[in-house]
Amino acid sequence: PAPAAAGRAPGPPDGGWGWVVVFGAFVSIGFAYAFPKGLAIFFKEIQDFFGTSYSEIAWVSSIMLATTYGAGPISSILVNRYGSRPVVMFGGLLCGVGMISAAFCTSILQLYICVGFITGFGLALNLQPSVIIIGKYFLKRRPIANGLAMAGSPVMLCTLAPLNQFLFDNFGWRGSFLILGAILLNCCVAGALFRPIGAGTALVKTQVAEEGKDALKGKISEDGKEMSSALNVPMENKTEEEEGKDCFEKINQYLDFSLFKHRGFLIYLIGNVLMFLGFFAPIVFLAPYAKHTGIDEYSAAFLLSILAIVDMVARPTTGIIANSKWVRPRIQYFFSFAIAFNGTCHLLCPLASSYTGLIVYSSFFGLAFGMVCAMLFETLMDLVGAARFTSAVGLVTIAECCTILLGPPIGGILIDTFGDYKYMFIKCGAVMVLAGTFLFIMNYYNYRMLAKEEKERKTKEEDPKSVRTENEGRKNWNKDSTQDGPELEPLREEGEGVKKEMNGT
Amino acid sequence: EYEIVLPGVSGTALQKNVSVGSPTKVELTCKLDENSNLKNPQVTWKRGSETISHTSKTQNSWTIQLTISDSSQLGSYSCILKGEVEVSATFHLQVPQIEGKERPIITYEGDLAVMVCKTEYAPMAWTWYMTNGTELVAINPSSHTNKFRIKRQSADVNRLEILKLTKEDIGVYWCEAAFRLGSSKRRFELRVLSIMAPLKPFIAVVAEVVILVTTIGLYEVYSKKKGEGEREFDQIEQL
Numbered sequence: 001p002a003p004a005a006a007g008r009a010p011g012p013p014d015g016g017w018g019w020v021v022v023f024g025a026f027v028s029i030g031f032a033y034a035f036p037k038g039l040a041i042f043f044k045e046i047q048d049f050f051g052t053s054y055s056e057i058a059w060v061s062s063i064m065l066a067t068t069y070g071a072g073p074i075s076s077i078l079v080n081r082y083g084s085r086p087v088v089m090f091g092g093l094l095c096g097v098g099m100i101s102a103a104f105c106t107s108i109l110q111l112y113i114c115v116g117f118i119t120g121f122g123l124a125l126n127l128q129p130s131v132i133i134i135g136k137y138f139l140k141r142r143p144i145a146n147g148l149a150m151a152g153s154p155v156m157l158c159t160l161a162p163l164n165q166f167l168f169d170n171f172g173w174r175g176s177f178l179i180l181g182a183i184l185l186n187c188c189v190a191g192a193l194f195r196p197i198g199a200g201t202a203l204v205k206t207q208v209a210e211e212g213k214d215a216l217k218g219k220i221s222e223d224g225k226e227m228s229s230a231l232n233v234p235m236e237n238k239t240e241e242e243e244g245k246d247c248f249e250k251i252n253q254y255l256d257f258s259l260f261k262h263r264g265f266l267i268y269l270i271g272n273v274l275m276f277l278g279f280f281a282p283i284v285f286l287a288p289y290a291k292h293t294g295i296d297e298y299s300a301a302f303l304l305s306i307l308a309i310v311d312m313v314a315r316p317t318t319g320i321i322a323n324s325k326w327v328r329p330r331i332q333y334f335f336s337f338a339i340a341f342n343g344t345c346h347l348l349c350p351l352a353s354s355y356t357g358l359i360v361y362s363s364f365f366g367l368a369f370g371m372v373c374a375m376l377f378e379t380l381m382d383l384v385g386a387a388r389f390t391s392a393v394g395l396v397t398i399a400e401c402c403t404i405l406l407g408p409p410i411g412g413i414l415i416d417t418f419g420d421y422k423y424m425f426i427k428c429g430a431v432m433v434l435a436g437t438f439l440f441i442m443n444y445y446n447y448r449m450l451a452k453e454e455k456e457r458k459t460k461e462e463d464p465k466s467v468r469t470e471n472e473g474r475k476n477w478n479k480d481s482t483q484d485g486p487e488l489e490p491l492r493e494e495g496e497g498v499k500k501e502m503n504g505t
Numbered sequence: 506e507y508e509i510v511l512p513g514v515s516g517t518a519l520q521k522n523v524s525v526g527s528p529t530k531v532e533l534t535c536k537l538d539e540n541s542n543l544k545n546p547q548v549t550w551k552r553g554s555e556t557i558s559h560t561s562k563t564q565n566s567w568t569i570q571l572t573i574s575d576s577s578q579l580g581s582y583s584c585i586l587k588g589e590v591e592v593s594a595t596f597h598l599q600v601p602q603i604e605g606k607e608r609p610i611i612t613y614e615g616d617l618a619v620m621v622c623k624t625e626y627a628p629m630a631w632t633w634y635m636t637n638g639t640e641l642v643a644i645n646p647s648s649h650t651n652k653f654r655i656k657r658q659s660a661d662v663n664r665l666e667i668l669k670l671t672k673e674d675i676g677v678y679w680c681e682a683a684f685r686l687g688s689s690k691r692r693f694e695l696r697v698l699s700i701m702a703p704l705k706p707f708i709a710v711v712a713e714v715v716i717l718v719t720t721i722g723l724y725e726v727y728s729k730k731k732g733e734g735e736r737e738f739d740q741i742e743q744l
Contacts, residue, residue: 048621051658172611175703182710189714192721 012386017195018137022145024193025130028088030152031095031187032127036064038160039115042173049173050108057108060115062405067120068127069401075128076394077255084129084136085194091125092187098122099181103174115177119184126187128393129194131377135386136197142381143328147319147374154311154370256391263449264383265392267442269399272376275339275435276403278428279372281411282346282365283307289421295355303358307366314370322375332443335372335379340436342368346429350422508534508566509594511586512541519594524601526626526684528574533596535584537565546588552580573598576687600684601625603691611696618667620678620693627660628682636677670697 012018039061047057078087098118105111130149138145167176259265286307290300318338321327327334345364352361377393384392411424509519525531533550537543548567550557560570567584583595601624612618622631633655634641644665646653654666663682667674678693 049617049619051619051621051656051664169609170611171698171703172613174613174616175611175698178703179706179710182707182714185711185714186717189717189721192718195725 024190025149026152030156033153034156063116064120071124072397073394088191094122095184103177143322151315271439278431310366336440338371343432
């Protein structure tokens, strides 16, 4: 017997088809992160073929990475408009087309376009929607779902690296690109699994309206829409939102810029942008550093394999830990700790000069890297709520885009200037410890503020009249959208959560 | 100007490659690690069975100076330290080698094949050969302008381009760098595939994708119909 539409809505499935979606996200995210790294095998050959320098070839990777992160907002807008499934399927198609046309390229510029822009854009259309749809299918078990999905990256990397080598040895780079284009079409399969849940398009329209009452009603029914799987909830609010929209609000419809007023979002943004400055450089330079200390090529490559294997295990494990009842309410602290731990590893790396030392470093690095990645999107969802996550992830990725691109080149400059790798490790370690500490302190402040606001809201709720005023409505709406709103309610008392939703009107 | 540091414990023999392209003076030094247990060893420099006398020595290092004027003076020179244990190190003096691992070059019909050779020091001349049966035939780009192009990217990097590939171009190619003291060669194996070769796995993967997407779509339509049927049943029950 299905409950009526008013108020009491069931939570997200937290299972069932959700696990199939996690598998789809696993594949999709795996391709998005691992594919650019896997291409490095072809670079030497392509460099010889076109007679260019190494840095010109490295641009292919950079353009691809920049497009994947920079196209985040576009991805968010499309998901807000059309839902995850069509976007991922289109993304997979785009990736395939990009790589297939790359197989027929006759100049390095054409490669920039085909591999860099087209495939990069396709991967962007894969990454964001996959992360978003996990937030729609899971709430109670979301950290586990996130951890499992993010594990796709190391698994795909471990699969793609030998596969790419095999393809290259048998088909040369042109044939490999052709076949890789077909393999990327599997993202369409992953996308096909992303069954839409709730009514996707009305979501953003309802949450951006700033009018008090409308906002409250909008939030409640939006929650209801978001969380009902196949029920036909009547969309009463649509007509109310249609009035009085100016251009700014129209843009806000598709991409929620009001997030920049959201305290938790800003904290996350600043902390992460800082962190990414030192996040990827150590991976890029691990093998060269190992060779620099005299280790042979294969053992150096083995270090990266150790990193990937530890990473693979660390991500779902972190998801499980983050889901436990001790950690979940304080997940931001866990995230800050993971980042600081990562930074400390880098700071200690220069002390490891022997091969065993580097193996230990790689293992710890793999662990820390996995921990951070597993919680990367989970913490953002935790802060802004699943509804606004779509826009949040787009805005965050485009901001991170700059520092991600800057990180390795800055590391490279440090290495070239001082002729020693240790300054690069120190820089990365310091930046990450700083980011971790910043996030820790700011989240402590954030948690305190949220607790205070929660108390204020509770006292105001006793007085039904004040709930109806415009100001109060806006304040309530802001509170509802922050982490304490629908997020922790199901974790504390289910009854209380239901009561809140009903009392909101 | 070339030095090897010995640890003073017997283990794998230490080696170093020294590239010598043109006549020059070379200094080879064997140095004993300060922390080693070997004290005041007896040091001999050898080349094959021939002993060479030191040019100079300090507390823990022994040096010989060689004047290389022709290819007969290239080879392996070793220093042997005798004490409680015997340790040695070898310097291999050779003509600069062409960098790169042996790996087949895979190209396609109608495409372009590129072979690049790079050395540490610039040679006097670069020559490219193709094999005709068992013979090496030098490639003359001016007589086959539509087929071969040789480009000099820099003094130490040379590049052969083979255009409009056909199956007849399959075979072994060599690049040779000539130095005053000798020459070094590198082997390339060229393979030419037809377009059909990668097309088969390509079509296989595309077919797999299409089948999976269709299956998932059909399953979803089927389970929706089932769900609707159940709901209608429930509504009828409620009445």
